Structures are given as C-alpha cells and as structure tokens.
Amino acid sequence: MSDSLRTLLIDDEPLARLELRRLLKTHPQIEIVGEAGTLNAARALLADTPFDLVFLDIQLRGGSGFDLLDRIPPHAHIVFVTAYDRYAVRAFEVNALDYLLKPVTSARLASSLQRVLAAPTSAADDTTAAAAMPLLPDDRVLVKTSDATRFVPVQSIVSVTSNENYTELQLADAQKLMTLRTLKSWEACLPTAFFVRIHRQTLINLAHVRAIVRGEGESVQFQFDDPLPPLSASRRRVSDLKQRLEAAGLTQLLP
Structure with missing residues (x-):
C-alpha cells in the first residue's frame, strides 16, 4: 500500500x-x-x-x-x-x-x-478479524475469500472443514467458501449450543442435521438436506456428543 x-x-x-x-x-x-x-x-x-x-x-x-x-x-x-x-x-x-x-x-x-x-x-487472514465476542445464531459473520468480502448468516453455515491454515464453509444454499482462518478460531466464536466437532477437522451445525445413520465399520454419517453431502464421524465421537445431541433434540436420530 x-x-x-x-x-x-x-x-x-x-x-x-x-x-x-x-x-x-x-x-x-x-x-x-x-x-x-x-x-x-x-x-x-x-x-x-x-x-x-x-x-x-x-x-x-x-x-x-x-x-x-x-x-x-x-x-x-x-x-x-x-x-x-x-x-x-x-x-x-x-x-x-x-x-x-x-x-x-x-x-x-x-x-x-x-x-x-x-x-x-495482507489480503486476508480472517483470524485477525475474529469475532470480538461470541457469535449468536442470528448474527452475521464477515467472511473474506480470495476475491471478495461478505457477511454470512451464522445459521446458514452447515459445516466448517479445516484444510491446513484455511477452512471451507459449506452453506445451506450449497455454496462453498474458502477462507484463511483456522478451525480453532471458528470453534472459539461460533455458538456452542449448535456447532460441534464431529472430526478433528470438521465442525457441523446441529440445526441442519436431518439424520444420523450407520456408515461403514465403526463410522456414522451426519446427513443434511439435499444436495449437501453427508459427513462422517466415528461412533465413539457420536457417543461423546450424546449430551449435545440431547440438548439439540437429536437423540431420536441416533443410529
């Protein structure tokens, strides 16, 4: 500059x-x-x-x-x-x-x-613009991609997946946004009542879960509305999340 x-x-x-x-x-x-x-x-x-x-x-x-x-x-x-x-x-x-x-x-x-x-x-480490306070479900979060800046409703985020120092947001409208921000940063600011880690590299929004079904071996799949792809987790991880699933009213979906 x-x-x-x-x-x-x-x-x-x-x-x-x-x-x-x-x-x-x-x-x-x-x-x-x-x-x-x-x-x-x-x-x-x-x-x-x-x-x-x-x-x-x-x-x-x-x-x-x-x-x-x-x-x-x-x-x-x-x-x-x-x-x-x-x-x-x-x-x-x-x-x-x-x-x-x-x-x-x-x-x-x-x-x-x-x-x-x-x-x-710098063009964009979103971690430096991390939320000043914890986000609420009705808030909007500023997301910077490689070519644009936009507000995204928190409730529209279906999942956040880590890719080294980047994370990919999967939105409910099937859009995907890649941003230079760590998964740890997202986990610290997203509403804990809804967002849970189902994998070392993945957070999901329980509000968008439509079913939890058995996968191959000891895995289970969290399914969302079409056309969004399912995401896998271990059965042990789901067991550890049981209280969170109960709070979200999703125990009836457990496989």
Missing part, C-alpha cells in the same frame, strides 16, 4: 459526503479518489477505481451497502457509516469492524482512522 490511503466515499446523502470530505481534509494520509450516492454508481466506482479504504453507508438508494461487499477486495479496509441500525451495529461489533454513527464527529473519525492504519494490510 502507498503512503496515502486511496479512499472512496459511498453515501446517498450529498451533504453527508461533503461533511465527511471536510473532516478528512485534516488527515493528510487520506486521498479521496471517488464518491458515489447510489447502488449502481457505487458498483461502477468499485469496479473502475483502485482503492485502499471505503467509507460505506448502509442505506443507499437502490439497496444496501451490504449488497456491495462482494465488490470490495479483501485487502481493502471498510468503515461502515450508519444512522444507527441496532442489528447492523451488532454485526460490526461482533466482527471487530469499525463503524461511524451519523453525525460523524472529528474525534470519532480520527479514532477510526487510527484503527484502519494499525490494521493488517
């Missing part, structure tokens, strides 16, 4: 962008390289303009700032701007992300920029 942060302002209120531009003038490390006030204009701006930092409003004409996350590369920093949506603010807090409440003050902006400048610039 260069000495200055190439910065985009995305907000559907012209006066809000003007005020943010005024406040940023006192920060020489910031170079504003573009602005947008609608969802379509923001998409074009994000596609055509190299940037390191984006101030992203949540409410935009034509949609939500969340709709743009898949257009923001993993190396770029995001500071969300909101007029206070409790659900959105919770998402930012549990993912250790920064956000500004309107009206933005100079002191709060300065604090946010300090945090941005101190943040890692």
Whole structure:
C-alpha cells in the first residue's frame, strides 16, 4: 500500500459526503479518489477505481451497502457509516469492524482512522478479524475469500472443514467458501449450543442435521438436506456428543 490511503466515499446523502470530505481534509494520509450516492454508481466506482479504504453507508438508494461487499477486495479496509441500525451495529461489533454513527464527529473519525492504519494490510487472514465476542445464531459473520468480502448468516453455515491454515464453509444454499482462518478460531466464536466437532477437522451445525445413520465399520454419517453431502464421524465421537445431541433434540436420530 502507498503512503496515502486511496479512499472512496459511498453515501446517498450529498451533504453527508461533503461533511465527511471536510473532516478528512485534516488527515493528510487520506486521498479521496471517488464518491458515489447510489447502488449502481457505487458498483461502477468499485469496479473502475483502485482503492485502499471505503467509507460505506448502509442505506443507499437502490439497496444496501451490504449488497456491495462482494465488490470490495479483501485487502481493502471498510468503515461502515450508519444512522444507527441496532442489528447492523451488532454485526460490526461482533466482527471487530469499525463503524461511524451519523453525525460523524472529528474525534470519532480520527479514532477510526487510527484503527484502519494499525490494521493488517495482507489480503486476508480472517483470524485477525475474529469475532470480538461470541457469535449468536442470528448474527452475521464477515467472511473474506480470495476475491471478495461478505457477511454470512451464522445459521446458514452447515459445516466448517479445516484444510491446513484455511477452512471451507459449506452453506445451506450449497455454496462453498474458502477462507484463511483456522478451525480453532471458528470453534472459539461460533455458538456452542449448535456447532460441534464431529472430526478433528470438521465442525457441523446441529440445526441442519436431518439424520444420523450407520456408515461403514465403526463410522456414522451426519446427513443434511439435499444436495449437501453427508459427513462422517466415528461412533465413539457420536457417543461423546450424546449430551449435545440431547440438548439439540437429536437423540431420536441416533443410529
């Protein structure tokens, strides 16, 4: 990254962008390289303009700032701007992300920029952005892949499988996301009432289990809704998980 942060302002209120531009003038490390006030204009701006930092409003004409996350590369920093949506603010807090409440003050902006400048610039170890507090089933977790950043509802995660320093998320809609984050990090932040380890390399969400059937030898298979593939575990592991299965109301599925 260069000495200055190439910065985009995305907000559907012209006066809000003007005020943010005024406040940023006192920060020489910031170079504003573009602005947008609608969802379509923001998409074009994000596609055509190299940037390191984006101030992203949540409410935009034509949609939500969340709709743009898949257009923001993993190396770029995001500071969300909101007029206070409790659900959105919770998402930012549990993912250790920064956000500004309107009206933005100079002191709060300065604090946010300090945090941005101190943040890692590598494309993406999601472990460094691990949740600031344990996630709840209704939360959304920020996931960075090799080419995009997005919020994923915790309840949509079916399984998390380790692949060395990476993990693969299997989502309920059959999508798979590979992210640079360890299984241990996921296990520490996902809701323990639902997510259990069925294998040294695999966590599953009990809310998505539809059946537990005998497999080959001493193995059993956790089955999910089609077209998701089953996942195997040892019968001993299932026995160790009996209390967790009882709490989830799944003992009737035991083979």
